[in-house]
Amino acid sequence: MQQIETHRLILRNFSETDSQGLLEYLANPRVNCFLDDKISTLEEAALKVQKRSEDDSYVAVCLIDSGHLIGELFYLKEEPDTYSIGWHFNAQFEGKGYASESIMAFLKYLFIQLGARRLYAYVEDDNYRSQKLCERLGMRKEGYFIEFVSMTKYEDGSPKYENTFQYALLKKEWLINNPI
Template sequence: MHIQTSRLIIRNFEEKDAAGLYEYLAEPPVHCFYSEKVNSYNEAVKKVKEKQNEDDHGSCYAVCLRDTDFIIGEIFSMKEHPDTYSVGWNFNLKYVKKGYATEAAEAFINNLFENDARRIYAYVEDDNLPSQKLCERLGMRREGLFVEFISFVNNPDGTPLYENTYQYAVLKKEWLIK
């Protein structure tokens, strides 16, 4: 994959992305990315290799600044046959509030719809307000709230901390008229 926008490049992960990936995965800002946490540059190198070798069911791409090709986050999708995709993103907090996530997500979703997607959805935890706002900027509708849907971390007593999760979605026919 290679998508260019006015300020960004969305592309496959490359070895040189380890340093930038380490910046945003050393301290994941939301629970859903805790399993991605890396504790060293060497772990980041391994994580980049994993992301380069993801299978046909899930794809993850580096989001880089166009002028420097420095990674500032990632965007990913998983296909559910025949034509539905779940999408998500994770960005370095140093680059928030500059419109990069919106720019990347619009280009990525547009690419999916130009290919074989009919429906795209995203899960967002109820305390992740930036991602909720991003979904709304993208024209996705909030379809529902799954109460105590999933656990990414444990409570202090070791029991799972279940999180409420919203589902947002947009259909191709809605995307084309926005």
């Protein structure tokens, strides 16, 4: 991926210098969908960074002034032109608008550079911050899936199913507020 700069951020491929930043937010995932990514050592972080550095579908979000990794954006392409998108940010940097700023630039990249026609994101029904973020980005709530997926278990070992919203945005909708 080509590097993208916003006012305060750099979006780029992961690099070996990102291990500490990745460990900071993957050591204690706050959203169940990231439990499989949980790591506890710098060595595990380095291995994940290595894999992500070779995969353009993972985008590092870094502060422009220090280069410090504060989160990531990611996508999964579904042929021919639909992309599932997501994000994961370090809680220490919440409430400063970094997620909105980076994802706005990410949407432009997906729509203009990669030719996406449709983007969608899944958000758990108790993840209010991401729901509000989707709405600020102009995404519409398309669906609500009851007991959609299980990322964790109850104490007795039975699966705990998550209720999940789906938000989506078409390129033609995005272009109304973001003319090229």
